[in-house]
Amino acid sequence: xxxxxxxxxxxxTATRRMGDFICxxxxxxxxxxxTFVGNNIIEEHNKQKELKEALLLVKDEMMLNxxxxxKMMQQEIFEQTGARYLLQHRYNMDAASPDSLKxxxxxxxxxSGFLPITDAMEMLKTSSLISTIKDKKLATRIIQTYNTxxxxxxxxxxxxxxxxxxxxxxxDMQEVKEFMTNHENTPKAETWKFYxxxxxxxxxxxxxAVIHDSPARMYGRYIxxxxxxxxxxxxxxx
Numbered sequence: 451x452x453x454x455x456x457x458x459x460x461x462x463t464a465t466r467r468m469g470d471f472i473c474x475x476x477x478x479x480x481x482x483x484x485t486f487v488g489n490n491i492i493e494e495h496n497k498q499k500e501l502k503e504a505l506l507l508v509k510d511e512m513m514l515n516x517x518x519x520x521k522m523m524q525q526e527i528f529e530q531t532g533a534r535y536l537l538q539h540r541y542n543m544d545a546a547s548p549d550s551l552k553x554x555x556x557x558x559x560x561x562s563g564f565l566p567i568t569d570a571m572e573m574l575k576t577s578s579l580i581s582t583i584k585d586k587k588l589a590t591r592i593i594q595t596y597n598t599x600x601x602x603x604x605x606x607x608x609x610x611x612x613x614x615x616x617x618x619x620x621x622d623m624q625e626v627k628e629f630m631t632n633h634e635n636t637p638k639a640e641t642w643k644f645y646x647x648x649x650x651x652x653x654x655x656x657x658x659a660v661i662h663d664s665p666a667r668m669y670g671r672y673i674x675x676x677x678x679x680x681x682x683x684x685x686x687x688x
Contacts, residue, residue: 507570522606523669533658555638616654
């Protein structure tokens with residue numbers, strides 16, 4: 451029996467069939483491996499493509515925020531310059547330039563609002579794509595830059611809020627309320643002569659002039675960090 455089985459196994463036909471089986475088996479296994487590896491490569495490629503597109507949106511969003519921060523800086527500088535001009539002429543408003551009074555006379559009472567733009571960043575986080583960034587330092591830099599953007603807006607909000615509170619002390623005075631109601635068309639020089647009669651008026655303008663020591667330097671640091679992150683994103687998305 452053993453001899454017959456051995457003859458069957460070692461026969462040319464059996465050997466050929468066994469060889470065919472092994473070749474087919476190996477071919478199937480290799481096919482599965484190649485398909486699996488190929489799918490992984492395609493999936494990774496698509497994921498990296500999706501990540502790149504998301505990061506380009508983040509970069510564009512950072513540039514929009516950068517422009518807003520630049521506007522906030524310019525607004526603070528403008529209002530501080532105006533406050534200092536008014537203070538410079540508070541004892542002799544008639545000597546102030548009518549054009550300068552027209553330019554700066556209403557700024558203490560104006561308000562400006564800016565909101566941080568974070569839609570692209572929120573999409574990056576909720577889609578979990580941020581976890582696929584291989585350069586973890588870049589991922590951290592992106593998060594820190596958005597914190598910086600929020601910090602810049604909080605800085606401007608503190609400027610606006612402090613200004614509002616100081617101007618409100620002037621507004622709340624009965625004499626000032628009556629003056630504002632009855633003298634809407636009064637020339638700016640006369641208006642500021644009136645406001646500077648009160649310590650609250652002087653204090654409000656002094657406050658605007660010094661709320662932040664150097665807006666250019668302060669906001670410049672925010673802008674610099676954004677620029678550095680944009681440069682890093684440009685490098686990655688080449």
